[in-house]
Amino acid sequence: xxxxxxxxxxxxxxxxxxxxxxxxxxxxxxxxxxxxxxxxxxxxxxxxxxxxxxxxxxxxxxxxxxxxxxxxxxxxxxxxxxxxxxxxxxxxxxxxxxxxxxxxxxxxxxxxxxxxxxxxxxxxxxxxxxxxxxxxxxxxxxxxxxxxxxxxxxxxxxxxxxxxxxxxxxxxxxxxxxxxxxxxxxxxxxxxxxxxxxxxxxxxxxxxxxxxxxxxxxxxxxxxxxxxxxxxxxxxxxxxxxxxxxxxxxxxxxxxxxxxxxxxxxxxxxxxxxxxxxxxxxxxxxxxxxxxxxxxxxxxxxxxxxxxxxxxxxxxxxxxxxxxxxxxxxxxxxxxxxxxxxxxxxxxxxxxxxxxxxxxxxxxxxxxxxxxxxxxxxxxxxxxxxxxxxxxxxxxxxxxxxxxxxxx
Amino acid sequence: xxxxxxxxxxxxxxxxxxxxxxxxxxxxxxxxxxxxxxxxxxxxxxxxxxxxxxxxxxxxxxxxxxxxxxxxxxxxxxxxxxxxxxxxxxxxxxxxxxxxxxxxxxxxxxxxxxxxxxxxxxxxxxxxxxxxxxxxxxxxxxxxxxxxxxxxxx
Numbered sequence: 001x002x003x004x005x006x007x008x009x010x011x012x013x014x015x016x017x018x019x020x021x022x023x024x025x026x027x028x029x030x031x032x033x034x035x036x037x038x039x040x041x042x043x044x045x046x047x048x049x050x051x052x053x054x055x056x057x058x059x060x061x062x063x064x065x066x067x068x069x070x071x072x073x074x075x076x077x078x079x080x081x082x083x084x085x086x087x088x089x090x091x092x093x094x095x096x097x098x099x100x101x102x103x104x105x106x107x108x109x110x111x112x113x114x115x116x117x118x119x120x121x122x123x124x125x126x127x128x129x130x131x132x133x134x135x136x137x138x139x140x141x142x143x144x145x146x147x148x149x150x151x152x153x154x155x156x157x158x159x160x161x162x163x164x165x166x167x168x169x170x171x172x173x174x175x176x177x178x179x180x181x182x183x184x185x186x187x188x189x190x191x192x193x194x195x196x197x198x199x200x201x202x203x204x205x206x207x208x209x210x211x212x213x214x215x216x217x218x219x220x221x222x223x224x225x226x227x228x229x230x231x232x233x234x235x236x237x238x239x240x241x242x243x244x245x246x247x248x249x250x251x252x253x254x255x256x257x258x259x260x261x262x263x264x265x266x267x268x269x270x271x272x273x274x275x276x277x278x279x280x281x282x283x284x285x286x287x288x289x290x291x292x293x294x295x296x297x298x299x300x301x302x303x304x305x306x307x308x309x310x311x312x313x314x315x316x317x318x319x320x321x322x323x324x325x326x327x328x329x330x331x332x333x334x335x336x337x338x339x340x341x342x343x344x345x346x347x348x349x350x351x352x353x354x355x356x357x358x359x360x361x362x363x364x365x366x367x368x369x370x371x372x373x374x375x376x377x378x379x380x381x382x383x384x385x386x387x388x389x390x391x392x393x394x395x396x397x398x399x400x401x402x403x404x405x406x407x408x
Numbered sequence: 409x410x411x412x413x414x415x416x417x418x419x420x421x422x423x424x425x426x427x428x429x430x431x432x433x434x435x436x437x438x439x440x441x442x443x444x445x446x447x448x449x450x451x452x453x454x455x456x457x458x459x460x461x462x463x464x465x466x467x468x469x470x471x472x473x474x475x476x477x478x479x480x481x482x483x484x485x486x487x488x489x490x491x492x493x494x495x496x497x498x499x500x501x502x503x504x505x506x507x508x509x510x511x512x513x514x515x516x517x518x519x520x521x522x523x524x525x526x527x528x529x530x531x532x533x534x535x536x537x538x539x540x541x542x543x544x545x546x547x548x549x550x551x552x553x554x555x556x557x558x559x560x561x562x
Contacts, residue, residue, distance in 0.1 A: 188458020
C-alpha cells in the first residue's frame with residue numbers, strides 16, 4: 001500500500017504534525033506496529049497468579065484476554081468468539097474455568113481451544129453443523145507469548161525474534177534491573193485516558209529537556225535535573241530508550257537552575273516522608289525511565305516502581321494504565337514508602353500530572369495544522385547516545401525507527 | 409445541633425472549600441493525624457492499597473493543597489462536589505459515615521463533565537474542643553479511568 005503521506009525532510013529533527021492526527025496513519029500504526037512484529041506488554045504475572053485467573057486488556061485496538069492456564073502457563077487470546085465475533089470476556093479481571101460466549105454459548109478452554117458448541121449434532125436429526133465442522137479449527141485466536149521475570153508480552157507475529165533479542169543487551173540489562181526475577185506484588189492500577197496521540201506519551205518519556213523545566217517537583221527536589229549526572233541511551237535500532245539519572249546531593253542553586261523558572265529554593269514539604277528515599281539498586285542511578293517499543297514504559301523513580309501500558313484510542317486519545325508494584329520480599333516500611341512515593345506518579349501525580357496536562361495542550365495545538373512540523377533539535381540532529389540529558393536524541397531515534405516500521 | 413446536622417455541615421464545608429475556596433483551609437477539616445485517600449473501586453475490590461492521592465497526615469494534605477495551588481501546571485478549571493445519602497454510625501468520640509459523591513469539573517471554555525462518582529467511607533473524630541473532624545477519609549471512585557488528570561481531591 002502506498003502512503004498518502006510523505007515525510008518531507010531527511011532525518012527526524014522535524015516531525016510532521018500529521019503523524020499525530022491523520023486517521024489513515026493511525027490505521028497503519030494499528031496494523032503495522034501494534035499488529036506487526038512487536039512484543040506488546042500486556043501485564044504482570046502477579047496480576048494472574050493462579051490457574052484460571054484472567055485480565056482483559058488491549059493491544060492496539062484489539063481486545064485480548066491474558067489468562068493463566070491449567071499447567072500454569074500464560075495464554076494471550078483474542079477476545080472474539082469464533083462464531084459471530086462477540087467479546088466472550090466481559091469483565092476486566094476475574095477467575096474462571098472457561099470462557100463462554102453469551103450469544104450461542106460456544107465455550108472455550110483457558111488455552112483458547114473450543115470445547116463446546118450447543119446443538120452441533122443437531123436436535124432430533126434436524127440441523128446441526130456440517131459434517132466437516134471441526135472444533136479444532138475454531139478456537140479463540142492465540143497470540144505469541146513471551147514472559148520475562150514476571151512481565152508478560154504478546155505478539156500477533158510468530159516470525160518475531162525472542163523477547164531478549166528484541167530488547168537487546170543494553171535494554172535487557174536495564175529491564176532486569178527492575179525485574180530481577182524476584183516475585184512481584186501488585187500494589188494497584190491507575191488508569192487515565194489522555195486526549196492526545198499515543199506517541200506523545202513515548203516522546204514525553206524520551207524528552208529529558210522538559211523534565212528540568214516543567215516539573216517543579218523534579219527540579220526543586222533534585223529528582224531529575226540537567227545538572228545531575230545523567231545519560232540518554234538507546235538500543236541498536238533506536239526503538240527502545242532509557243533516561244538514567246542520579247539525584248543531586250543537595251538542593252543548592254547552580255548555574256543551570258538560573259534558567260529553571262520552576263526551581264524553588266525555599267520550598268519545603270510539611271510532611272517530608274513523601275521523599276524519604278532509600279537506595280535499593282547497586283548502581284548509583286536513582287531514576288531510570290525506560291521505554292520499550294511499542295507500548296511500555298518501565299518507571300523507577302525514587303522508590304516507586306511501575307509499568308505504564310499505552311493503549312491507543314484513535315489518533316487523538318490513548319489510555320495509560322499504570323501498574324504499581326513492589327517486591328514480594330519488601331518489608332512493611334518499604335511497601336508503605338512505595339505507596340507514598342506513588343504520589344509523584346499516576347493521573348494525580350505531583351510530577352506526571354503536569355505531563356498529561358501538557359500532552360492535552362500539545363494535541364490541541366497540533367490539531368488542524370497537519371502541514372506544520374515539530375522542531376526536534378536539542379542536542380543536535382543525530383540519533384546517538386548522549387552522556388547527558390540536554391537532548392532530544394531519543395525522540396529522533398524513535399522516529400527513525402518509526403519511519404522504517406511505517407515505510408514513511 | 410444533632411449529630412446528623414453536624415455531619416451535614418462538615419460535608420457542606422468540605423465541598424465549599426474545594427469548590428469555592430479558599431482551598432488552603434480545606435486541610436483544617438482533618439485531625440492532625442487525619443488521612444485522605446482518593447482510590448478507585450477496582451483497587452479496593454482487588455485488595456490493592458494504591459491510591460490516586462495518598463495523604464497520611466494533615467501535613468501531607470497541606471502539601472497536596474500547596475501543590476495544587478502553586479506547583480502543578482494545569483489547564484485552569486473549577487470543580488463542584490455533590491454529596492448525598494449519608495449513612496451514619498455513631499461511635500464513641502466520633503462516627504463512621506458513608507455517602508455518595510459526584511465531582512464535576514469545568515475546564516476554562518469547556519462544558520462541565522463528571523470526573524468521578526462514588527462513595528465516601530469516612531471516620532470522623534470528636535476533638536477535645538468539641539469540633540467534628542475527619543480522621544480517615546477514603547473517597548472511592550466507581551470508574552478506574554481518570555479523564556486526563558485528577559487535579560482536585562474528590
